[in-house]
Amino acid sequence: MPVSDYIVTIGLEVHCQIKTNTKMFCGCQTSFADEPNTHTCPTCLGLPGALPVLNEFAIERTILSGMLLACSTPPTVVWDRKNYFYPDMPKDYQITQMDLPLCLGGGVPLYDHNYPKDAQKSIKNPGKVVQLNRIHLEEDVAKSTHLANSTLIDFNRAGTPLMEIVTEPDIESAEETFAYLKSLQQILIAGGISDADMDKGQMRCDVNISVRKNESDPLGTKIELKNMNSTSAVRRAIHYEVARQCQALDSGETLVQATWRWDEELGETQEMRTKEDAHDYRYFPDPDLLPITTADYIEKVRPLVPELPHEKSARFQKELGLTEYDASVITSDVQLVSYFETTIQSAETSGKKVANWIINNLLGLLNEKSVEIKESPVTPEKLAEILNLIEAGTVSNTQAKDLFTALWDAPEKDPAALAKKMGFEPADTGAIDSLIDEVIAANPDKVAEIQGGNEKLLNFLTGQVMKASKGKANPKIVTDGLKAKLL
Numbered sequence: 227m228p229v230s231d232y233i234v235t236i237g238l239e240v241h242c243q244i245k246t247n248t249k250m251f252c253g254c255q256t257s258f259a260d261e262p263n264t265h266t267c268p269t270c271l272g273l274p275g276a277l278p279v280l281n282e283f284a285i286e287r288t289i290l291s292g293m294l295l296a297c298s299t300p301p302t303v304v305w306d307r308k309n310y311f312y313p314d315m316p317k318d319y320q321i322t323q324m325d326l327p328l329c330l331g332g333g334v335p336l337y338d339h340n341y342p343k344d345a346q347k348s349i350k351n352p353g354k355v356v357q358l359n360r361i362h363l364e365e366d367v368a369k370s371t372h373l374a375n376s377t378l379i380d381f382n383r384a385g386t387p388l389m390e391i392v393t394e395p396d397i398e399s400a401e402e403t404f405a406y407l408k409s410l411q412q413i414l415i416a417g418g419i420s421d422a423d424m425d426k427g428q429m430r431c432d433v434n435i436s437v438r439k440n441e442s443d444p445l446g447t448k449i450e451l452k453n454m455n456s457t458s459a460v461r462r463a464i465h466y467e468v469a470r471q472c473q474a475l476d477s478g479e480t481l482v483q484a485t486w487r488w489d490e491e492l493g494e495t496q497e498m499r500t501k502e503d504a505h506d507y508r509y510f511p512d513p514d515l516l517p518i519t520t521a522d523y524i525e526k527v528r529p530l531v532p533e534l535p536h537e538k539s540a541r542f543q544k545e546l547g548l549t550e551y552d553a554s555v556i557t558s559d560v561q562l563v564s565y566f567e568t569t570i571q572s573a574e575t576s577g578k579k580v581a582n583w584i585i586n587n588l589l590g591l592l593n594e595k596s597v598e599i600k601e602s603p604v605t606p607e608k609l610a611e612i613l614n615l616i617e618a619g620t621v622s623n624t625q626a627k628d629l630f631t632a633l634w635d636a637p638e639k640d641p642a643a644l645a646k647k648m649g650f651e652p653a654d655t656g657a658i659d660s661l662i663d664e665v666i667a668a669n670p671d672k673v674a675e676i677q678g679g680n681e682k683l684l685n686f687l688t689g690q691v692m693k694a695s696k697g698k699a700n701p702k703i704v705t706d707g708l709k710a711k712l713l
């Protein structure tokens with residue numbers, strides 16, 4: 227049967243490094259690009275006799291993540307040892323949380339703008355919230371680099387606090403998985419919990435995929451794709467793997483639960499090993515670490531819960547009159563939100579106009595010059611000054627765009643002084659006044675209609691005056707002038 231007739235079920239385990247200065251169970255600095263093996267100590271090297279000490283900040287950040295995602299935190303949580311032998315963890319176990327993790331339940335809202343661009347027009351489940359099973363805290367392992375005949379190990383990463391965010395098997399497609407990863411990233415960044423940069427390995431995920439023929443069938447055999455580190459690769463890998471599983475079932479094969487990997491260059495999935503079950507790891511409570519009670523952490527963290535992107539978006543629509551689209555663009559990036567919010571603080575114009583200007587002009591120029599919003603040479607304060615010049619009738623919209631570009635190249639300049647230097651004087655009110663008279667005289671029929679109650683036609687006359695002034699007049703002042711003369 228065709229692939230589209232199969233029901234696809236996907237569950238994700240996302241590993242996300244928490245933004246902390248020190249490791250999970252020792253005082254070593256966390257680092258990304260430092261010289262290998264320069265941030266180590268007996269504890270994170272797993273030397274005999276070394277004891278772990280908890281990083282409380284990492285515990286707080288994990289509980290905060292749970293609050294952002296509507297999880298609950300049990301009153302007591304426990305640390306477990308996950309036992310296995312592998313050179314990236316020389317003490318032969320990883321400290322993690324098995325039975326009582328820091329967060330249970332909850333969900334991740336999928337934001338429409340986080341679906342792949344080509345899939346945004348046909349979102350199957352708009353407003354979906356992907357159900358979470360749990361979030362637990364553990365330590366990262368060392369980084370292995372495999373060469374032809376040997377392996378290099380860098381222990382700088384060993385012991386970095388790592389959250390594992392586990393979904394229920396609640397995702398239906400590659401596109402939803404893509405939106406899930408982007409939305410989760412956006413929320414963790416907004417909460418200041420992680421930079422969640424997949425390129426830097428701060429966020430990686432394992433993807434569990436199965437297919438079945440009917441809703442009433444049990445879930446199909448699960449194939450796990452290990453260690454994916456880019457959202458677009460995850461999307462490609464799922465499409466490939468779903469097609470492969472459907473084809474196998476169509477030809478009568480039996481699938482075996484196993485761990486596979488995605489080969490980006492070949493564009494195919496490859497089998498690594500048959501999957502271990504949890505009991506293979508012989509989990510047991512870590513005798514070096516006492517269970518922790520969470521009440522005090524919860525109270526400490528509660529005031530830190532920020533307004534989330536979708537909450538901000540709803541507020542911008544309600545209070546500032548932004549369209550749904552504009553609000554979702556503005557809230558899609560934490561730096562962009564901050565730029566917008568700083569601009570509206572000093573702009574004497576509507577939030578809607580500020581949003582329009584940012585989306586239509588600022589983002590265009592940033593894109594063209596490949597500059598990130600936080601590096602924008604024109605600061606929010608200066609943009610607010612430009613918008614105020616438009617509002618005061620000193621410059622027209624078209625002139626403001628030229629002024630903005632000029633300020634981009636000379637950001638230290640004062641917008642008002644620069645406007646003057648560029649010859650953008652406020653239009654001569656006497657001249658505008660006579661243009662208004664001319665337009666009124668030339669349109670007796672429209673004037674009669676306006677005076678008969680059709681005030682919408684004022685826009686037409688305003689347009690005529692604007693045209694006559696070659697775009698220099700301020701439309702608001704022109705409309706006011708027309709009203710004063712006609713009504």
Ligand SMILES: [Zn+2]
Binds near residue numbers: 254385
């Ligand atoms: Zn250490």
